[in-house]
Each structure stands twice: as C-alpha cells, then as structure tokens.
Amino acid sequence: MSTKTPYDPSQFPAFAVTVDIVILTMSAGALHVLLVRRGEDPFEDFWAIPGGFKRPNETLDEAAHRELREETGVAAPPVLAQFGAYGDPGRDPRMNVVTVAYLAVLRNVGDIEAGTDAADAALTPVSDVLGGKLRLAFDHSGIVRDAIERVRVELEATGIATAFVGQTFTMAELRTVYEAIWGVQLDAANFRRSILAEEGWVVPTGRRARPGTTGGRPAELYRAGRAWSHGGPIHRTHRTDER
Amino acid sequence: MSTKTPYDPSQFPAFAVTVDIVILTMSAGALHVLLVRRGEDPFEDFWAIPGGFKRPNETLDEAAHRELREETGVAAPPVLAQFGAYGDPGRDPRMNVVTVAYLAVLRNVGDIEAGTDAADAALTPVSDVLGGKLRLAFDHSGIVRDAIERVRVELEATGIATAFVGQTFTMAELRTVYEAIWGVQLDAANFRRSILAEEGWVVPTGRRARPGTTGGRPAELYRAGRAWSHGGPIHRTHRTDER
C-alpha cells in the first residue's frame, strides 16, 4: 500500500549472478548452438550452455566477453547481446542464482574448435533442443528457446544476418541464413533484389566465388556494409514449416 | 583456454538483486512514466523508478508483480515484461547490485493514484527524461531510455497499443498512442483501414462515444480482440519529429 517496502534493505538476500551465453553459428546449412558437457554434480553429464560467475569489478557485457573468450578463444564476435535474465527459485539446487543470458553469433566453426576442448564441447543443431530431443541442464533448454526467438526477431529488424556468414559471401549463403533461422523458402531472385535495394548494406567486391562441384554460374561476392536498425529488407510474411 | 574456469565456484561473489519497473501510461496525449522521489541517502531527493529487492522464494516475474502492486495497487496490468538487466560496478555506491528491469503499461492514471502517495510519486512526461531535462537516480535515466526504445519496437511487432487505452476506445484514441510513442502524424483514414484490416484484432461494440465539447460526429467504440505476435498492421515508415 505505502511506498515503504516491508522488507528490510539492510538485510538484503544474497544471490550469485552468472552470465550464460547461447553461442550460435551456421554449420552445413543449419543453425547450431555450442554446448558443453557438465562434469560436476548438479546435472552431471548433461549438456549445458557455457557461462560463469560475474565478478564485482566488471560489467555484465565485460563478463560475457570474458566468458566467451575463455570458452572459444574468440575476442571480437560479430554479435554479443544480452537478451534475458532468469532467476526462478530452485533453478540451481545449490544456491540462489540469477543468470543474465547473452546471445553470441560466430562466423564459422573454425573459431570455436581452436579454443575449446573437443571432448567437452560440441556444436548441436538447434532443432534437437527445440524439438525436445536433447534436454539441457538447469533451465537452459528454455534459455536456448528464448535465444532462438530473439534471433528470429532480430533477423527481421536488424542486420544480424551478416554475422552468420564470412567476411565475403554470396547471395545464396546469405539467403541460407534466413531460410535456416525462419524455416522458410525464399525466392532467390526476389531475395537478391530486396537485399540490393537496401542501399549500402552489402557492398559488391567485384570478385566471384568459384562454383561448387555441381557446376553452375559463379556467384558474385559481397561484403557487409553498414548495419541498419529499423526495417530490414527481408520481411517475414509467408511461413511454411514453422516450429 | 580450457573449459575449466580459473574462478573458484565455491567462493562466488555475492550480489543484491533488485527488480525495477518502468511504468508507462498515456496522459493528456503524451507518454508518461511513474517516478518516485527518493528519501534515503544515495541520490536523496532524486527521482527514480520504483523497485525493490528480489526475494529468494519468488521468481523475477513474481517480484515485478509484487513491486508493482505495492507501488500502485494494480494487480493485473495489461503488460508487464522484462526487458533488460543492469549490473555495472558502482551503479549503486553502497554495494554490488544487479537489477532486472521490467516494462509495465497501465491503462489510465486513476489506477496509479489509488495505491501510491501523491507526495512521493508523480507522472512525468518521458520527453523530460529523454531530453535530459530531468536526471534520475543511479542509472535509471538509461533504463528509462531503453524501455522507451523497447516499447517503440513492440508497438510495431505486437498488439501492445491496446494496453495504453481503456477497455473500450475509439480509433482516434488508439491512433494517439502510435503518434505519441513514435512522434509521428498518421492519417486518420488510412490508420482506420489498416487497423480494421487485421481481422479480429479490434472488435466493434456497436456503441458510440459521445462527441466532445467541440462537436463532431460520434466515433464508434471498439474493444481489444486477440493480440498478434508478428507483423502488426501499423508500420513505422515515415518519421517526422524523431528524437
């Protein structure tokens, strides 16, 4: 009723604050998430997303960068953004833990393999997590689900798509990002037009990719220009195999 | 390098976790935020957004509902959604505090006045906060800024607009919400068509509002139907007086 809270501020409850990271990347035309296998007691041998305790003298963003660097060796990811906080009582049976979840996007798998132990970490298709095939430790399944939903929205509103492809890329590679994340089929011709209509977002390099083993006309190579913030070129209208 | 963190988990640093709420409502055609005046030492007499400590036996959402009820008396707000976490070192000079920020939307001012002390709380135009006229306690100015940006995005992607108007409303009232939050002018005729085109979102009641003192044809009254989740009817294309 009153503005005075009935809770004594001098006796505030203590929490552990952790930063967990959902690391996404494209592999073989499908969206993958980096998982680590737990070796300790709660949820031992379960797969989990990497994370760790926040230190008092660092910001949340700095903690996320530090954890990502410790896990993968990547110092400057294309995308590393906070997207949610999770603090349900009992989500960690040992103590009261509030975790701040981050979404990271890496360009290719080579970056990940360099910094992590292959036995303890693995790239897993996100469909295994979304479909319930693979149950993660703690509430990490729900956190991954929320991260995917976030990246689906960001894909339409921002230029996050270029974070999934290499420094130079073809239109087909970029289109695969949209198709894999949204689960739709996009017309190649219309996609190309829409991307090029957003002036300055992709810049032609003049070079061409060499065709694959199946032949075909070589595709032009582009590199990412500036990012946009409102109203990207590709909009989510028709949905085919939505999950 | 390795997956083993060099930080000892048994000696994790303790944090206080708070939940702060940016409470938004429409008043006199402009977007307003509810602020409370601090009476205690850090930032005494500064304006701040309401909030309080999270308890170990409640979820973050439950803590937000409890704080909102304590501050305003409102038990079931149309919108109460988490949008960010803030944990910069030194943001609270007393101790290490990580706060989880929530966005609340209330229908009208009457709800607020009932549960709070008028001397300690006030509805303030968000333009005063965004424009830098009013500097809030802690990092609350930035938190409010992020909340406004969030509601601007949600306005385009979801049906959050109806949360700002009453249970029944006219097209002009609903249009005012978009115009105030985006800072644009919308054509009344085209707005009406776009809203009605999204089938089932607003439901005509058959009744009519009585005209104001200036006369005019009485407007039809609508009530909110289902909410949508992707691709609302009104899109942000032209911008006039953007801040």
Add this chain to the structure above:
DNA sequence: CGCGTTATTGTCGACACGACTCGAACTATC
C-alpha cells in the same frame, strides 16, 4: 560442343499504402 546446374536479369499482376476528397453526424452560436 551439348547438357545440367546455378546465378542473375526481366516481366507482370496483385496488393498495400499514402495523399486526397466527400459525405455523415454531432455541437454551438446566432
């Protein structure tokens, strides 16, 4: 060189959106 494959360019119809106009229904004032 012909064929399959892939990338790029072209065309066309449907539809959404913004700018604008006009009629409908009410209040206020003379």
Add this chain to the structure above:
DNA sequence: GATAGTTCGAGTCGTGTCGACAATAACGCG
C-alpha cells in the same frame, strides 16, 4: 431552426512493393 464548425467514416486513385514465374548468362563435365 438555419448555418458554420468539427470530427468521424467511407471512397478514389496513383505509386511502389512484393511474390510468382520466365528468360538469359556463366560455369563444369562428359
């Protein structure tokens, strides 16, 4: 009660976008 002013609802029209589809270009391979 007639008229002006005001607000809302409905119609029109031109432009631009978007999706579907066809046509052409550039490669590898046999």
